[in-house]
Amino acid sequence: MIFVGFGFLMVFLQRYGFSSVGFTFLLAAFALQWSTLVQGFFHSFHGGHIHVGVESMINADFCAGAVLISFGAILGKTGPAQLLLMALLEVVLFGLNEFVLLSLLGVKDAGGSMTIHTFGAYFGLVLSRVLYRPQLEKSKHRQGSVYHSDLFAMIGTIFLWIFWPSFNSAPTTLGDGQHRTALNTYYSLTASTLSTFALSALVGRDGRLDMVHVQNAALAGGVVVGTSAEMMLTPFGALVAGFLAGTVSTLGYKFFTPILESKLKVQDTCGVHNLHGMPGVLGALLGVLVAGLATHEAYGDGLESVFPLLAKGQRSATSQAMHQLFGLFVTLIFASVGGSLGGLLLRLPFLDSPPDSQCYEDQIYWEVPGEHEDLAQGPLRAEEPETRA
Amino acid sequence: MIFVGFGFLMVFLQRYGFSSVGFTFLLAAFALQWSTLVQGFFHSFHGGHIHVGVESMINADFCAGAVLISFGAILGKTGPAQLLLMALLEVVLFGLNEFVLLSLLGVKDAGGSMTIHTFGAYFGLVLSRVLYRPQLEKSKHRQGSVYHSDLFAMIGTIFLWIFWPSFNSAPTTLGDGQHRTALNTYYSLTASTLSTFALSALVGRDGRLDMVHVQNAALAGGVVVGTSAEMMLTPFGALVAGFLAGTVSTLGYKFFTPILESKLKVQDTCGVHNLHGMPGVLGALLGVLVAGLATHEAYGDGLESVFPLLAKGQRSATSQAMHQLFGLFVTLIFASVGGSLGGLLLRLPFLDSPPDSQCYEDQIYWEVPGEHEDLAQGPLRAEEPETRA
């Protein structure tokens, strides 16, 4: 799921398809191995051995997800060696952050609104800030999509949509808890899809829809219930959350991304702030709210598996909510510090950073069939004439 | 499955890829929510609450399937507001029809030959008849496919193929019944694939194959065993059924679709009559036959789960067969009346129906990268020169 979904979601750039899919593949394979080791040290290190199993595969998958989210923020502006270095650092910090949240603070975050989405997004955004390129205008003509690349990206969207309920419910307790998580995610996704279409038409020129919104914002519903899907969110709550997430995300693409670039000097290629950043924070806050409302009556016997500390009487619902909120702060701090550190590392001069005029371009890293001249006359020509005229 | 399969299956039109995938996504998200409510009222309304669960997700998925089948008949000739209105009506009638068949008449239809395929196809076809456009010739040049759009459509075909056995067996009883359903569907699909290739070469110019046949008719084997896969169809029966369905469907594309348009004034964009209509009716009749042949000896203890009324002695096999046949009539009536009603609704003047010269065109509803002028020189240009010359 990680591969297909994220790989193709990023393939929308007209001349960067090989890199989007290829580097996703490379980063994911590396992050899966490295995070199995790192998380093994934190979670399942017994007597000199790391215990692996299906659970460690899921954990590693989640970590790879966070790395790929960060990749989305710097897509097209970094080389493979830079990306591997980023993954090397991010996987460690991801493991540390997750360990602090889940094991030390007793925070609940099954679908990773905090640990995956918020962490991955702000790590990438801060990193992108440090790598700010004032001359990126030179590669602007390659930053759009072409017709078929948008269709490829929709393959990614639809895959993520379909598998998101399983994704959020993978680490939850079997049985009722898992059903509830899947259903809440599913309702939230349907709601965010509808609100995305509605908002996209509302803010579009002549009421026309924008493929970028549909590709991304429709998925915000899955992000926003990452923390709370496991809890007693109720279907109505999931619908409202999804509706809000789709709205915020679509408006973010339309109005906030340009400001982010011009004012805050954050160049966010895939708009991860809109799909993962804001919905992730919203999801964490929603988790605070729903955890604060938890009662023995509402959960019954299920309380034991969702909030074990509440069930044992070691913590009140309000205290759990405060811990959740504190977890969000910790995540933001880890992401910011980590992103800054990562940015400084990636600016090391001997790395393979592309020049400003060669961003979003496959040919620096790949053998491209037909090479430059032929390509310009071929399937990727759509926007080329404009930039030459 | 619904999303990937149907979305990409319809993406074959050269200038309508965004709308095909996007509106599929929109319609599916809307139909899933709305049908959860509607079917909840019919099936699981207890004490003021609708009970949801995995079963209601599967039911809603099936209903979304029927809506998307109808969408196939009017693809390219309707706007998103029209489509949502259609879904609003169709979901209610789908729920009503299913309730009458399954709960009142005791008809068996696990894979939905009647409730999904026959209903969806004839609803869409009657609706397309009411919306008949005599001037559609003006958009004819956009109605073909281009090379890459046909490959995208094959993604849809192959997905539907792979998941069809699970699709047909999803609502059946666990264990033997589910295995039997999956195997029967699988044999039928392999047979329809082979007969489609054979027929397509036979009726093609110089024995050449037609991608439209392969994309669609190969799937007819899954439709035709929708009712009977759960029953004692036997592998041989499944192979014969699949072979027939592939044959009928391929011949339908070649000879019947043109007649349907010229004589009966039904413009069937995706050929849903060939893939869902005829195979659906065939499948319902096959269900009549197989139900009429049911005996206690053949089913053993399994009779209880497949035909509970027979097992309890409340109905004879012949009576069950008659009920199945009556179910088909009820479905056709619901579909025809519903489709007419829907057509009249969709002709309301304030809706967003595209003009005759702008059918099968993404640009009315979407921001298309590179816009019209560039596109004409770009990847979608293949058939353009002809129509201009």
Place this chain on the structure above:
Amino acid sequence: MIFVGFGFLMVFLQRYGFSSVGFTFLLAAFALQWSTLVQGFFHSFHGGHIHVGVESMINADFCAGAVLISFGAILGKTGPAQLLLMALLEVVLFGLNEFVLLSLLGVKDAGGSMTIHTFGAYFGLVLSRVLYRPQLEKSKHRQGSVYHSDLFAMIGTIFLWIFWPSFNSAPTTLGDGQHRTALNTYYSLTASTLSTFALSALVGRDGRLDMVHVQNAALAGGVVVGTSAEMMLTPFGALVAGFLAGTVSTLGYKFFTPILESKLKVQDTCGVHNLHGMPGVLGALLGVLVAGLATHEAYGDGLESVFPLLAKGQRSATSQAMHQLFGLFVTLIFASVGGSLGGLLLRLPFLDSPPDSQCYEDQIYWEVPGEHEDLAQGPLRAEEPETRA
């Protein structure tokens, strides 16, 4: 999985997309039916009836896999009738070879390093040798890829990658054995992905990556543990095996495929020798090694399910290793003799072999939208100008 993965993996040829996907579909549907019958005779023929079930579906799937691997070696140089004839023969020999190995010799080969990959690859390669076309140069200009066809091929790669752990573990014993198989496969795949990227950059011009390597060699890790994933390979062993397989496979594409064609007169369109041949043989040898090291202590109660003959004391670990090695020889002999026989059959003059100048061309077998003239100006034009100039 078979369909999506193999179908799209072969779609990289610029003018052969319809045939790659379409014939994969046709061959798979045919092979599934035919191998259900053939394997039914070998494995589950009781009292005049063949017993079918989920197990026979998996077996048939594996057999279809071998047929599609052979298809990869002769892709673009054979017509559909030739391919069906090949499948007719290969399915029988596959069943026979598998029966000899698994039932008579007591060889273990859960993921089919020998029965699927080695057999399929060498069957196809020998067949390709017999069908050698000295004039193939005439179609050389169509043998490359274009930008979007490479992206389509990546869909295949990523699907195969994701489903390979399930593929290898499908026929193993439920529980511990299945978990171990999936994990070993997964570690091996991550390792082969990394080594492929590293090697591809090392041997590439200016350190640039080659999409062909990423599409194929990254999967070699799944092939190489086909025999041994079920055994006590240990994660470290899986990583080493995957690393080696990715290395060998990438080097094979770069250096060995050209030699294979010029010196040995084997025209291997998809490079199946690199992805399935060499890693398959390596995997078989790895199986010999790991089987030879099997002890009661390492496997505990699991020995019964992995090596039943060892558990019963009827065979020593060394003897099991010798049987594994002998199994590889038997497979190579079956594949060579079968491939030669198949080649002679396919040279029968009344079959639909394409002329030398029309290889890798869809238009002989398919109705292609826009036909030749328009296509040349459309999305597939990228490399056309060169060949005309």
